[in-house]
Amino acid sequence: MALNPPPSAEVDPNAVISIRGLTKSFGDLDVLRGVDLDVQKAENVVVLGRSGSGKSVLIKIVVGLLVQDAGDVTVFGQHVHQLKRKDLDGMRRRVGFSFQHSALYDSMNVEQNLEFPLRMNTKGLSQGEVRDRIRDALEAVGLAGSLKQMPSELSGGQRKRIGIARTLILRPEIMLYDEPTAGLDPITSGEINDLINQVQENYHTSSIIITHDLTCARHTADRVAMLLDGRVLRIGSFDDVFDTDDPRIKSFHDYNFTRRDSP
Amino acid sequence: METITPTAAEATAPKPRRPSVISPGVDAFAIGMSDGASFLKRFFVEALWRPFHVREIIKQCYEVGYRSLPLITLTGFVTGIVFTKQSRPSLAAFGATSWLPGLITIALVRSLAPLVTALICAGKVGSNIGAELGSMKVTEQIEAMEVSAINPFKYLVVTRTIATTLMVPTLMLYCSFVGMAGSYLNVHGKEGTSLAKFLKAGFANISFLDVESSVTKSFVFGFTIGIISCYKGFNATSGTQGVGKAANASVVMSMFVIFIEEMLIVQIINWIRNW
């Protein structure tokens, strides 16, 4: 498998998400300086990078929350920034986005949080069907009994699960996770990592997982993309990516692992 | 005689490394105006198309209107009583306390009720909307809505603005009614005026145009409160400080614009009256 990023040539026709030469800057700050990345069907790609390296910006551009300065993003073969509102919404229904802070609607209880996107996007569902879909989504994240709780009553891990359940209820083909384990204790983080893998297995989703947590990356990644200085520095399996003498990548790895599993 | 004026070159010479067009303050103001204008335009574009989120509008009407009723009732009642009490000495000096109902009715219907209602709503509802949307913005709930293929502008801004536009006139009517009731209690207690006489004397000097202009004014005020608070909340900058700022700016700017509108509408109404 190529360790260097593929050349910025034409779009891979088999890729679900294809990113080419993506640049984005905020004022004087260049966040992305030409990112190339392909995500294949049913594949988990972990994007690793330091805080502030523009990892979140990358997936926000993918769903059209932000607009790139240059470069091209295609999702399901459609150029995202050229989509009309209606088509963009159509694409977004097929993409789930798990926010770093879960972004649950705090004026609604768990059930309403799940019901809201479902009702808004699916016409003519009966009360029973809605209840079934909510139950399925909550079971998928292992939180079947918390329908009436308000988001403020939930723990960080529970909130994360509900956030994921809320995206799963629309049965997405792509999942985008923004820092899924940030701010969680190691045990809960492990549970979330397992959940990400379960979602991939059960729903056959393609995923981009944005994280700086190497444990998370090692558990969930089919491929890892190392994002440094606004570019994808190395891409490949977890071990391949860290099998290098590049001091920047080594220091990233060593902070997480040297003390526990030094060779 | 010579006056020293800067030469054209001096006056217009661009200072090096100045990023703003005129000055940072003026630039920010101009950008704010243009943002506000496009927000306003977006409101009208989005409000015209389905889906209309009727259930959410009703929910917001409940929040904005019904939930503000106790406050408006209290304020209106106190306004009616206090205004009557304060006006009595001036009229008594002319032996004209029989004019109290007329004076109070004119003051309440033409000006006090719409203004008091609008200011109370700007304070209560405006800060509420500003804070709610502001916190939704900084905790990415608005983005979450967007990626769920729900138009947050329609769902949050349009519904709330419609609710305030409908509810402020409604509350204004309650405020007038309660204010009149307060005034009547006071006048009845002091002068022993009967209800029928109070109403007759009160409404003798009110024209349909007065009522109509008050209702129109309240619609404008309601819309102002809704759109400004939503704008401020929707554009909140990140952090808890941003939420506070958004709530505060919603109230301050709503009140400011309400006073300007009051002035303009009074001019227009007088113009119509004399036409």
Place this chain on the structure above:
Amino acid sequence: MNPSPQRQAVIVGLFVTVALFILAGGILTIGDLNDTFTHKVVVRAVFDEVSGLKAGDNIWFSGLKVGTVKKLTFVAGSKVEVLLNLDQEATPFIHNNALAKLGSDGLIGNRIVVIYEGTAEAPAVKNGDELKIGTTVSTEEIMTMLQTNNKNLLAITTDLKGITAKIAAGEGTVGKLLSDDTLYTHVTDAVQTLQVASTNARQMTASLATFSAKLNKPGSLFNDLATDQTTYASLTGTVASLKQVGERAGAVVDSLGRSLDDPSTPVGVLLHDKPAGGDLRSTLDNLERGSLLLNDDLEALQHNFLFRGFFKKRAKEEAKAAAEAAGN
């Protein structure tokens, strides 16, 4: 916890309904909308000037509101044509020879149009009729009239003073009084002046009555007080001097009348027998009545008995002289 969406919808619905009831109640209580449902009769009146009358001002008839001013337009001769919207129910009682004038309604002094008079024989007003304009007595007019009367009364008293002075100077007997041509002419002149004056006095008392009625209305008094201090000051001055004159004239007329009524006095006898004497008598009566009315309006006059005393003395002397003559 919020109530369910259904409950919320019901509450909002009720909330709005009640507000609409308040609105409807308010609008129905407003007078002018009621008016739009009643039928109107439009009549015209052309005023010289309208003192700030506006469209929408009220029209009163016998103190009741019977309509509103519809429109004001200039017509030839810098006059103003006023279109009056009259309520149909009121029109059977307003006859087409009724008069219209400007007035004001109380403290704040809103301009109104007052319709008054009109006789039952004349038909009721109908669309397009023109109402005649009644004259309104303005404060200035009353002032002028008071001043004229004041002058006239002064002239009378001067004339009477002249005559009485001559009588007092004892310039001869009754015969001398009558044979003296100059004196006779003086009397005639005085009588003529008295005639004019008495007419004036009657007019004046009439206007005074109107004026004092106006004065009694707190509204106009307040108005005048507030708007024109000078007018009020000069008015009080005039009234005071008029009162003085009235007192003097009253005294003269009183004594003169008494002596004239008494046929035993030679002046009385002589004047009684002549038509001129009759004239003088009625004139003096008028004047007396007028001045009495004046007295009523301007407080009681003080009576001066000097003259009566003088005539009594004179009568006694004459009787004595006659007795002496008889004795001789």
